Amino acid sequence: MSKLTLGPLFFQWKPEQRRDMYFRIADEAPIDSVYLGEVVCSKREPLYYDYLPEIIDRLNAAGKQVVLSTLALITSDRELNAIAERCGEAMIVEANDVASISLLKGRPHITGPFINVFNEATLDFLVRQGAVRINLPVELSGKAIATLARHNPVETEILVFGRQPLSVSMRCYHSRAYGVHKDSCQFVCETDPDGLAASQLTGAPLLRVNGTQTMSHGYAVLLRELAALQAAGVTHFRLSPQVADMVQVAEIYRSVLDGDLDAESGEALLRNLTGETPYVNGYVRGREGMAWADA
Amino acid sequence: MRDIAYLELVCPAGTPAALRTAIDAGADTVYCGFRDCTNARNYPGLNFDAKELREGVAYAHARGRWVIVAINTFPRAGDIGPWHRAIDTAAECGADAVILADIGLLDYAMRKHPNLRRHLSVQAAASNPLSIDFYRETFGISRVVLPRVLEVDEVATLISRMKVEAEVFAFGSVGTMVEGRCTLSSYITGRSPSSDGVCAPAEFVHYREDGAFMESCLGDVVTNRYAKNENAAYPTPCKCRLVTNDNASYLFEEPVGLNAVSILPQLKAAGVTALKIEGRQRSRAYVGQVVTAFRAVLDALARGETMPQAAADLHAIAEGGRETLSALKKGWK
Amino acid sequence: MDKVAFPIIIARNMLAALPKPVIERGAAALMRSMRRHHPDLFRNLAALQPTRLQVELTDLPHRFLLSFGEKPATLTLVRGDAPACNVTLKGSLESLLALLEGRIDSDALFFTRDITITGDTSAVVALRNTLDREEISLLDEAMALLGPLRGVGRRTVLRWEGRAARLRDRIIAMRAPDAPDEHDLAAEFGSLRAEIETLKSRLAKQEILARRKQGVAA
Numbered sequence: 001m002s003k004l005t006l007g008p009l010f011f012q013w014k015p016e017q018r019r020d021m022y023f024r025i026a027d028e029a030p031i032d033s034v035y036l037g038e039v040v041c042s043k044r045e046p047l048y049y050d051y052l053p054e055i056i057d058r059l060n061a062a063g064k065q066v067v068l069s070t071l072a073l074i075t076s077d078r079e080l081n082a083i084a085e086r087c088g089e090a091m092i093v094e095a096n097d098v099a100s101i102s103l104l105k106g107r108p109h110i111t112g113p114f115i116n117v118f119n120e121a122t123l124d125f126l127v128r129q130g131a132v133r134i135n136l137p138v139e140l141s142g143k144a145i146a147t148l149a150r151h152n153p154v155e156t157e158i159l160v161f162g163r164q165p166l167s168v169s170m171r172c173y174h175s176r177a178y179g180v181h182k183d184s185c186q187f188v189c190e191t192d193p194d195g196l197a198a199s200q201l202t203g204a205p206l207l208r209v210n211g212t213q214t215m216s217h218g219y220a221v222l223l224r225e226l227a228a229l230q231a232a233g234v235t236h237f238r239l240s241p242q243v244a245d246m247v248q249v250a251e252i253y254r255s256v257l258d259g260d261l262d263a264e265s266g267e268a269l270l271r272n273l274t275g276e277t278p279y280v281n282g283y284v285r286g287r288e289g290m291a292w293a294d295a
Numbered sequence: 296m297r298d299i300a301y302l303e304l305v306c307p308a309g310t311p312a313a314l315r316t317a318i319d320a321g322a323d324t325v326y327c328g329f330r331d332c333t334n335a336r337n338y339p340g341l342n343f344d345a346k347e348l349r350e351g352v353a354y355a356h357a358r359g360r361w362v363i364v365a366i367n368t369f370p371r372a373g374d375i376g377p378w379h380r381a382i383d384t385a386a387e388c389g390a391d392a393v394i395l396a397d398i399g400l401l402d403y404a405m406r407k408h409p410n411l412r413r414h415l416s417v418q419a420a421a422s423n424p425l426s427i428d429f430y431r432e433t434f435g436i437s438r439v440v441l442p443r444v445l446e447v448d449e450v451a452t453l454i455s456r457m458k459v460e461a462e463v464f465a466f467g468s469v470g471t472m473v474e475g476r477c478t479l480s481s482y483i484t485g486r487s488p489s490s491d492g493v494c495a496p497a498e499f500v501h502y503r504e505d506g507a508f509m510e511s512c513l514g515d516v517v518t519n520r521y522a523k524n525e526n527a528a529y530p531t532p533c534k535c536r537l538v539t540n541d542n543a544s545y546l547f548e549e550p551v552g553l554n555a556v557s558i559l560p561q562l563k564a565a566g567v568t569a570l571k572i573e574g575r576q577r578s579r580a581y582v583g584q585v586v587t588a589f590r591a592v593l594d595a596l597a598r599g600e601t602m603p604q605a606a607a608d609l610h611a612i613a614e615g616g617r618e619t620l621s622a623l624k625k626g627w628k
Numbered sequence: 629m630d631k632v633a634f635p636i637i638i639a640r641n642m643l644a645a646l647p648k649p650v651i652e653r654g655a656a657a658l659m660r661s662m663r664r665h666h667p668d669l670f671r672n673l674a675a676l677q678p679t680r681l682q683v684e685l686t687d688l689p690h691r692f693l694l695s696f697g698e699k700p701a702t703l704t705l706v707r708g709d710a711p712a713c714n715v716t717l718k719g720s721l722e723s724l725l726a727l728l729e730g731r732i733d734s735d736a737l738f739f740t741r742d743i744t745i746t747g748d749t750s751a752v753v754a755l756r757n758t759l760d761r762e763e764i765s766l767l768d769e770a771m772a773l774l775g776p777l778r779g780v781g782r783r784t785v786l787r788w789e790g791r792a793a794r795l796r797d798r799i800i801a802m803r804a805p806d807a808p809d810e811h812d813l814a815a816e817f818g819s820l821r822a823e824i825e826t827l828k829s830r831l832a833k834q835e836i837l838a839r840r841k842q843g844v845a846a
Contacts, residue, residue: 121399
């Protein structure tokens, strides 16, 4: 049966906002796996770390699998040590940097979308290392996803809702946009809970900045492609938390996955939840990521 | 054993003619790619076939230099053949090393050609000692090209914990994102450095004169506007002007070129052993000028001089006439 | 730096003075000569995407059409209206020769707007890369065709060597208009910049505090 997952929260929400979202997910959402933890910037986690135990308890009590996500870019010892500690815990860990993969070798773990799994040979290697679920990079076309999903002896997960992470950097573009330096950033990223809009000179939208991460402005919405992806062997479908009612988003995706709702109707319902944000599905269609094909 | 003065000078060769130019100008090592998407400079008219590589290797070896082959993109699902053939061909032609990024490819190269030196591409984004050690232990890499996002102190710390050679970019175009994991180009054009070996390919680039302005466009995206006498730049996505909070700026990075010539002594002190010049897509003339200048600088430093005159030539050549130490300098983040 | 030989004045004067049919025959002769001396180049050009590249000179009343890819490459003089083409390359004779000979980096010429490209940029990239594989001196090729004028050309070469160097310097100067005594100004510039950065930083912090106080939502 197809599983629905909630990806790690990429944005810097107020701790209470974060906790409340997870409580609702635990209590109300038809989600099977929830990814927790900081992927973007190690400076942020101390601000909400204290809430994690109760979030984990609530999710576990609701029968949802909890996955600890880790940083996409690890550069300091402090970060390495924190992750090494996490890898020693009982919960399953998502590796987003090769260092984490190295720490998790031999133990069941999940590889995140920031690990470049573009072909069968790399996938096989990661499975031999202990990966039990593989997240494919957002850039892959439907054809490539199908090839890899069919080949994959373990679980395959892809992103089907939310802003697509396009790049990561050491430089904090959020700070730069606000005229401050990363070391004394005052957590300006908290000002933009859905990412800071970075538009073209013409005013047309293009990207969203989130700390050191750059994301698509459009939400990837892969409702019409769900059936084909299921048929190809994708087992897990990831929703990335955005400023939208994620419980209702999950309900829509669950219904379409189960065949209780057709994709077009699902999309219409989704539009009510996502305001003015445009949708994109270019990558899965083998085109430029920012394209939207509604056929 | 080669006779390296101060630091190994690793230079780009987009064509056989550029390879000869680089060697003649004093490169210790040249790096090149094949004429397909197995390397991250897959541009029309550029790169080598097997015959040209063989000839290039002969030319270099006759002069005591090295040729290394970049096979640094990520092979496509269901189509790994071209990449395996590229590695096999590089080995047959006598290349001194291959530069790889993909885990599956590193595995293949190690098993099939254990004696072919393996360098870890910057596209593998190995940014900490654990990652680098993982690649060394698992795939026997001898050298890592460090990401262009580290400060000199960080480079020093990293190198002190590494057991492989460190190569650092010293001149040329710099992207500001972690390489090998940037999909900005494919978001806009459908083509990416990781999969297709191109960033912002020229077929999606056009310029429009609009009265007193010139607009540069990548696909449907307007990347910049230039006033009449303002220098234009190539519209890679990380160098475009974007608007945030009603303020237009070079959000990611100014369109300047990296020039680390002023900190070569610090890089050497940090343990760096090789300098990489970026620019396989640049002209032979450019390669000749840059390599000549760097050769003069390195020879002077080897003799114990402090800031050689040749360094001044490099300032003039740096991209757009504006240059930066980029991430190497404190405060870049 | 390598010295360059551009007897531009001779070339330009000739192109301005000669009647079109003569130029046309000259262009065809040049191509034949090039094909003899650089057979690989023509093989490589044939492997590129079919391209019709219009070359528009800004300092002469002539336009040329260079066609390559698939069919054998041809260079013809444009008479009358603009031909169907997929890319136009515009610049002075000096700049374009420098571009084609790869003696001055084409990116530099482009960045400083000495040359402009409209249409399919990748065609110019492909052509430039293909030409760059050869060691060509277009002027030598052209001069070889002129026979008796060759002697004149050689003498002029020496005189105009400096001209090419000045072209390069002009390009460099255009890119760095404020690059005089770098060491003297660099320190002052550096400290001024640092001061400005500090002030900007302080101002930015004030703005953020103000936003927080207003409870500004995204």
